[in-house]
Amino acid sequence: MPARHYTFQIRHLLTVSALAFSSWIFVFASSGKTHNSAITLATADSASVRFLMGMAPSEKSMISVPMAYCSKSLQLQKTVWQAFLSMHDAAAKSGVKLTIISGMRDFTHQMGIWNGKYSKLAAKGITGEAAVRNILKYSSMPGTSRHHWGTDMDLNSLEPGFFLSGDGLKMLTWMRLNAGEFGFCEVYSPRSTGRTTGYEPEPWHWSYMPLAKQYLQQYKDKIGYNIIQGDPSMKKVSGILYANKVRIKEDFIQGINECQ
Numbered sequence: 491m492p493a494r495h496y497t498f499q500i501r502h503l504l505t506v507s508a509l510a511f512s513s514w515i516f517v518f519a520s521s522g523k524t525h526n527s528a529i530t531l532a533t534a535d536s537a538s539v540r541f542l543m544g545m546a547p548s549e550k551s552m553i554s555v556p557m558a559y560c561s562k563s564l565q566l567q568k569t570v571w572q573a574f575l576s577m578h579d580a581a582a583k584s585g586v587k588l589t590i591i592s593g594m595r596d597f598t599h600q601m602g603i604w605n606g607k608y609s610k611l612a613a614k615g616i617t618g619e620a621a622v623r624n625i626l627k628y629s630s631m632p633g634t635s636r637h638h639w640g641t642d643m644d645l646n647s648l649e650p651g652f653f654l655s656g657d658g659l660k661m662l663t664w665m666r667l668n669a670g671e672f673g674f675c676e677v678y679s680p681r682s683t684g685r686t687t688g689y690e691p692e693p694w695h696w697s698y699m700p701l702a703k704q705y706l707q708q709y710k711d712k713i714g715y716n717i718i719q720g721d722p723s724m725k726k727v728s729g730i731l732y733a734n735k736v737r738i739k740e741d742f743i744q745g746i747n748e749c750q
Contacts, residue, residue, distance in 0.1 A: 544638030688745025
C-alpha cells in the first residue's frame with residue numbers, strides 16, 4: 491500500500507487529464523504491492539486441457555454469484571468469489587460500488603460471441619486474418635479466454651470512456667490502489683505501462699492471480715497450436731486457421747500484466 495506521504499502527490503495529479511492520471515496511478519499502485527499469506531498460498535489443482543479451454547468448467551467448483559453483486563446470472567470459482575466479496579465490502583466503505591457484469595464463460599458461450607462478431611465483419615467484406623485481428627482487440631478466441639477458468643471478471647462497464655471520469659474513474663483509481671490486497675490484477679493494463687502485445691487495455695477486466703497465474707502456466711505447458719487448431723471443437727471457431735499467424739498463444743494468452 492502507498493505511504494501516507496504520497497497523498498499530496500495524488501491530489502496534485504488529479505488536476506491533470508483523467509487519462510494521464512489513470513495511467514500514472516496504475517504504475518504507482520502496481521509497484522511494491524504485498525498480499526497477505528492467505529491469498530499468496532492459494533493453490534490451483536492440476537487442470538485438464540478441456541478445463542483450461544473452457545470445455546469442462548464443471549471440473550472445478552463454480553458457484554452462482556448472488557444477484558445483489560452482479561448484473562446477471564453468472565458463476566465464479568468459490569475462492570475467487572470469497573476474495574471478491576471481501577474486496578467489494580472494502581470498496582463500499584470508500585463509497586465505491588463494484589458490480590460484476592461478466593464472470594466464467596465456457597467455450598460455447600465464448601464461441602457465440604466470437605463467431606457472431608466474425609459474421610458481422612464478414613458481412614462487411616472483412617474476413618480471414620483481418621477479421622481475427624479486429625475481434626482480438628477486445629474479445630478472446632474461444633479456447634483461449636481467461637474467463638474460462640472462473641478466475642476473471644468484468645466490473646461495472648465495458649465502455650472505456652466510463653473509466654475516464656466520475657464514478658468510473660473513482661472505481662478504477664480505488665481498484666488500482668487496493669485490488670492487489672485481495673489478489674486481483676488488471677491484466678490488460680494501459681500500453682503506457684509497458685504491455686506491448688495482446689488485447690487493448692480493459693480497465694474493467696480483473697483477474698484473481700493466486701489461481702489464474704497457475705492456470706496460465708498450466709496452459710502454456712499443456713496446450714500448443716496442435717491442440718488450439720486441431721481440437722474438433724476448435725475447428726468450429728471462425729478464423730481458427732489464423733491462430734498461429736496472429737500468435738494467439740504468445741501475444742494474447744501470455745500478453746498480460748502480472749502485477750508483480
